[in-house]
Amino acid sequence: MPDNALEIDSVSKRYGRVVALDAVTFDVRPGELFGFVGSNGAGKTTTMRIALGVLAADAGTVRFAGQPITHQTRTHIGYMPEERGLYPKMKVLDQLVYLAELHGLTANEAHKSAEGWIARLGLGERRTDEVQKLSLGNQQRVQLAAALVHDPAVLVLDEPFSGLDPLAVDVMSDVLREKAATGVPVVFSSHQLDLVERLCDRVGIIRSGQMVAVGSVAELTAGAAARLVVSAPQAPPGWAAGLPGARVVSEGQGGTELELDPGTDDQTVLAAALATGPVAEFSRRKPSLTELFRNAVSEGKSS
Template structure:
């Protein structure tokens, strides 16, 4: 397969009366890291399983490079499920060779690729161990190797950073950046929003089966309401209470963090602060992706635990 864009176009899925996905639409471009985030039960895993052909959609279409994805095309997708998809009693090297051969690689290619990813992911000392004897973090590394061993044209990863220590997170982040740099579209879900913010080119937020935001972190956070940070050493607690269109988010010593309604006069806030004495800080602070995510999912905050994801 050549380089291309992975398109999720109007995907819908129901389980009886339960709407799991309602017209989910986004794309993951060639060479892009796309973060797919949402609360438990929002629809992330269901979307990924439909892209892989594990589930059938009730409506919509999945395309790659402008063409509807076929069974043949799906053999060129690297998939990492959130739940372990490995044979627990099979040895690491044997398992990766077997999975590579299932994707059509020759025995020599499969062995070479398996050894390469075992080395790259720091598993050389564990290559002859059964998967069930590995730590959870090392099992996660093997799972990633299984998604990469056939040199996929697309990567779809469900919670790839779950359970990893900081060193392993750095290793996996480097691998994903490297794959994207070769033109591979990479989409992954994660609850580690600080990592998504740092790593991803674009982000999609899903809530109760509907996409509520898609864009770069800069685009999403710049359109959100910013905070106003005021440091007034002589001010008494509560000095900003009652100002029109102003809500006090926190007071930490001499620093007050405020949320202003659209159209609220920040100069009136400055005047009120100056009335207490000197002001040593008066600045806007852009919201983080974590704060934006909380805002996006707070309205009907998703499904209950145990409902389809």
Template sequence: MTSPTRSPKETAVAEGVLEIDRISKRYGTVRALHEMTFDVRAGELFGFVGSNGAGKTTTMRIALGVLAADGGEVRWDGRPVDLATRRRIGYMPEERGLYPKMKAREQLVYLAQLHGMSAADARRATDGWIDRLGLDARRDDEVQKLSLGNQQRVQLIAALVHEPAVLVLDEPFSGLDPVAVDLMSEVLREQANRGVPVLFSSHQLDLVERLCDRVGIVRSGQMVASGGVTELRESGPVRLVVDGADADWATGLPGVRVVATEGGRTTVELSEGADDQEVLAAALKAGPVKEFSRLRPSLAELFRNVVSEQGAS
């Protein structure tokens, strides 16, 4: 069995931080980005989420130097990103970025050499990743003849084959079946364990919540929320689930809004300063309480709240 030139599970990279600092971009009168700011730290998986057109791909392209920003700066390890640094970035675009009539292995070896690898190292690394991602039987197929899922695997190898110091992946899980999603998740975690900062966008919010160390939510070209998944889920209004009498007990309680009811199970949202113990006391006054717990929203619910705020503004 062949393996990449260096095992991604064993070889560490020099630690560094990718910084996106107040990046702005306009297309004519359309504001694509406005002072977009965040960082991706060494050994971290950072999920970049937002609606279509929110600015995720534009941000990634500016980080790569494909687009020029109108303002702001991209830094790697404290220094402005230059051409030499960009060669160390592994990029996976959302759209197909491969030569359709070129054979998969031949193309990957070629791309590795473009990043400065010798022919021998490029072949060894390519063969290792082809084996790792289960493409050995398709290595000599033209890319256009591969399934969409296998094309996605080839694109991932193209981002990994030159042993990048940073990974920037635009919708890497698109078109993958559950087994392939698990495999790609494992590979990305291995890269983070080596110390590689991994930035990726995805609309699969349950996957982002499960996989990422930190998440950034983008709206209209701005970062509107970022942090650890647990931190984000604990932010915002407090919601409580009370299983007891019907919801009449909550009517008129100051700072309390009934969000949902199902039989004796009531979900309420507390305004800032409202006392959860007063809520419990009111519920107990109405009858026995079988459950009294805090409800933490999923990442998908947080995202929907952000989108609804956009629509209301």
């Protein structure tokens, strides 16, 4: 395992008879953006809290740079909790300076870093406002600054994009990319799967406390059935029904999408489409992370 990786190794957690985590294992490599996705209650927040030492695991180990997480290690982690943890009556600048000093920065270092992140995140006009007087989006930016102000060696963010407008999402995305580019491992959870797919190097899917998939989206979809998108403007509804080795996934004005069984010749589909008239589009499409996630969750419900 490379230096400065965050490793979650066979971590388990129970609450009475409820198994919250069952031997969860994955790693976040230096310079990597890792998306951690799952339904509500799947175990994302519990995993993150154990990684931070906020919760104790019943079994398993969390390591950073090859060593078990200690109190000293935790001072080098930037954490953004899902339940935001800011002091509502404290001014933005004062709060960031205070948190930086808590993590070991000198007063001068803390002020310099706080002012830098306030400027970077577009909070300059709000630097002397109380947090409770900010919009939710700006509170979110302050919370991100709080996770970054001490120049952490690893970032753990729980739903950092929740409630952000598109401009703030872009700012947040750019900041996470920049941190990863410096070699920092970055792991974040999100329900916005299109954003995870666009932003992350690898993805982990957790279901009912168990990791069911870890890898790049390309790796995770490599074994998925091929998809075809066919636009045949003159084709009657249901033209593709009954084609051997093909199943209609959707049909509408944008065309017909089919899922092919392994070994099915897509030229037979093209021939059937051409038999109805001209074909405006005939293309293969990879499954999205959203589709992959739905399949993983539905498999769990049906088993």
